[in-house]
Amino acid sequence: MATTYAALLRGINVGGGRKVPMAELRTLLEGLGHTGVRTYLQSGQAVFASAHGDEESLAAELARAVEQHFGFAVDVIVRDHAYLRAIADACPFPAAELEGRQLHATFFSAPVGPERFAGIDAEARLPEEFRLGDRVLYLYVPDGLGRSKLAEQLARPRVTEGVVATTRNWNTVVKLVELTRA
Template identity: 65%
Template sequence: MPTKPTTYAALLRGINVSGRNKVPMAELRSLLEGLGHREVRTYLQSGNAVFTADRPPAAGAEDELAAALETAIEGHFGFRVPCLVRDHGYLAAVAADCPYPAAELEGKQLHALYLSAPVTPERYAGIDPESYRPEGFALGDRVLYLHAPGGLGTSKLGEALSRPALHKGLTVTARNWNTVVKLVDMTAPTP
């Protein structure tokens, strides 16, 4: 029996920022197609790609898809780009489980920091949430929700959460809430 195709989102970290790690979206689409993926689409210039693959969302499948894409990018562009791959079910759960009133906030006020592995609250024990109010953060399944009412560019909590030592051993890539919702829509099964 053939495997039912699954739609995934690839979240690339740190491309097309300040002229560094330039990855044109047309070339990213071609790379994904070269890996055998279908229905490849990109969203914005910041490293969001959606594709269909004959890989069910089983244990390890997302990591294997991400590793193949990282290798392809390095081979084509000459630099390594950390990637996370997530299926529609996971992306929809992240949106549904958000502890902040997403419908009441502007997209720039709420962010999802996607993590490559689960983390425990102890990792963030050194950050006192009270000292950053009205900003706040909460952990979910391989995601950290960041509420930054003034936007990420001026967020002191966002700055504290972006310290490399805090995420040692993890790939972390942030998306504003508009992108979170768009990726849920783009990966949704078609009727």
Template identity: 70%
Template sequence: MTITYAVLLRGINVGGRRKVPMAELRELLTGLGHGDVRTYLNSGNAVFSSTETDEEGLASGIEEAIESHFGFGVPCLVRGGPYLRAVADACPFPTAELEAKQLHVTYYSGRVDPERFAAIDPEARLPEEFRLGDRALYLYAPDGLGRSRLAEELARPALNKGIIGTSRNWNTVVKLVEMTGAADPATG
């Protein structure tokens, strides 16, 4: 059985560093034997099909290939379309009422316990808010991610020790659901 996945690369093509051209990424994924390879934007989003069912194994293989080809390591998360759809559908914020720049999802390599973020005072950052989901964190930042003090706090290395996280704005969340064939996510 063939499964459609998204691979999310963390921290590439930012500030002219760790450049991974999307055409080369498509070639690399195709060279690994994946089918129907497509990329979205220049920020490390690709979709591919595979008969492999081990997401962690797929991610490891892609990480190794990227390091071998480009000469630097890039953490990757691989997630199937149904998971991406479930995360989008479970969004606790009113997506139909918000601009895409106000809503972000951080996908994590594993489960995140509320205790990890217990030191963050939610009242101190209002109107910004976050909620946890299935290996995901939803962030509402009304002034956008670039101005979000809560986003800075959530990205602190101490809070993310032992886990890989990579964030996408709501437009990208929706597009990856569409590209993996999991249909449009709920919009509100």
């Protein structure tokens, strides 16, 4: 039985470099033996079904294939529908009441503990807020991510050291839940 996954590729098709055309990404995933391959937007989301592997091995396989095909390394996180649904359901913020640009999820490749965030003065950044979940950080930024001082602090190396982290707006999270539904 195949499981449907979302692959999140970090830092592609942003600015002028690290171009990964979505049609080529779909072909690459199909070449790895995955089925039902679809992409979402140009910013590095793909959905596919696979009967073999787990999230970590599938992410490593795709990262190797992207590097071989495109000539540059890309961090990849793979998550299944059940995980994405659980993340959406566990959102500590009123997602239905917010614009997609106000709410983001930063996915981590491994669990991260609250000690990584001990140096961040959350009170000083209000009304911006963040909460930790299962390999995810929920980020509420009422004025958007681009203007967020809290987001800058959360992206610092001491916070992300040793893990892959990639952020998606809430509209994308909701769409990935929908696209991975079997």
